[in-house]
Amino acid sequence: MTTSSAAPDQHGSTAPTGGAPLIPVGVLGARGRMGTEVVKAVHAAEDLELVAMVDAGDWLFDVANAGAQVVVDFTRPDVVMDNIRFCIDNNIHCVVGTTGFDDEKLATVAAWLEPKPDVGVVIAPNFGIGAVLLMRFAQEAARFFPSTEIVELHHPNKVDAPSGTAVRTARLVAAARRAAGLPASPDATTDSLPGARGADVEGVAVHAVRLTGLVAHQEVLMGAAGETLTLRHDSYDRASFMPGVLLAVREIGRHPGLTVGIEGFLGL
Numbered sequence: 001m002t003t004s005s006a007a008p009d010q011h012g013s014t015a016p017t018g019g020a021p022l023i024p025v026g027v028l029g030a031r032g033r034m035g036t037e038v039v040k041a042v043h044a045a046e047d048l049e050l051v052a053m054v055d056a057g058d059w060l061f062d063v064a065n066a067g068a069q070v071v072v073d074f075t076r077p078d079v080v081m082d083n084i085r086f087c088i089d090n091n092i093h094c095v096v097g098t099t100g101f102d103d104e105k106l107a108t109v110a111a112w113l114e115p116k117p118d119v120g121v122v123i124a125p126n127f128g129i130g131a132v133l134l135m136r137f138a139q140e141a142a143r144f145f146p147s148t149e150i151v152e153l154h155h156p157n158k159v160d161a162p163s164g165t166a167v168r169t170a171r172l173v174a175a176a177r178r179a180a181g182l183p184a185s186p187d188a189t190t191d192s193l194p195g196a197r198g199a200d201v202e203g204v205a206v207h208a209v210r211l212t213g214l215v216a217h218q219e220v221l222m223g224a225a226g227e228t229l230t231l232r233h234d235s236y237d238r239a240s241f242m243p244g245v246l247l248a249v250r251e252i253g254r255h256p257g258l259t260v261g262i263e264g265f266l267g268l
């Protein structure tokens, strides 16, 4: 599928083109909730050209045959590694929003990239600017509070729990707590039903809510003597992720190797 777009960018990113050639973009998971939104955003961006839309059952080679320079992947945790491998082998940059990455998978992607010094892959658990800032604020605040817990709340069709964003937030908070020499969050629980205290991510409790009507939401709750700080981010619409996705599409060609998160692209 090949298209060209002339409509102005409706998705919040600035993109001076200055006559530069359009960036050909392929979308994997193009018929999914996020993929549909990415297709619209790429189509509307004046400096990008949507050249391929691939979903389950379609031929992955379409993105290479269509000449995609950048692929955006919002598929499933169980297929995303094969997609990344294909793109790296075919010298296509990847912007990956699909979740489910642990240290082992990240190391595997980094190893695939070693013989390909010109190819860039960015893997970001959340492209929402507010969510990225929430993670940063939580990381900054963590050392001042003896207790931190995370509640993530999502639509009920989400396949993974806890969310990729919650896991990354917990890891950032845990690292900040370790660096500050904080002991474990106080918790005298000795008797609970399994799951009542959430998942333990490096010592940070993460609770996952799945509720009809929600999109993507997260609270980080921090407590100290006589006070609490609650940081909350809400994505009410998947359009909220598009400025970050488009930024990553524009930036990834200038960032060979593996990048985790879009913080660096935002100057954070």
Ligand SMILES: NC(=O)C1=CN([C@@H]2O[C@H](COP(=O)(O)OP(=O)(O)OC[C@H]3O[C@@H](n4cnc5c(N)ncnc54)[C@H](OP(=O)(O)O)[C@@H]3O)[C@@H](O)[C@H]2O)C=CC1
Binding pocket: 028, 029, 030, 031, 032, 033, 034, 035, 054, 055, 056, 057, 074, 075, 076, 077, 079, 096, 097, 098, 099, 100, 124, 125, 126, 127, 128, 160, 164, 241
């Ligand atoms: N980083 C971020 O900012 C965000 C990340 N996400 C993550 O993105 C991922 C997708 O979320 P969402 O869009 O809600 O999920 P959806 O299930 O709506 O979309 C996934 C799509 O990928 C398709 N698919 C499955 N296998 C393949 C394949 N091998 N090649 C191409 N397409 C395939 C699915 O088809 P089928 O249904 O037939 O299997 C489906 O159409 C999740 O991991 C989610 O957590 C979501 C929002 C924001």
Ligand SMILES: O=C(O)C1=N[C@H](C(=O)O)C[C@H](O)C1
Binding pocket: 099, 125, 126, 154, 158, 159, 162, 163, 164, 165, 166, 215, 216, 217
């Ligand atoms: O599946 C979703 O919807 C989302 N997935 C990402 C995650 O797991 O963190 C990002 C956002 O929370 C929406």
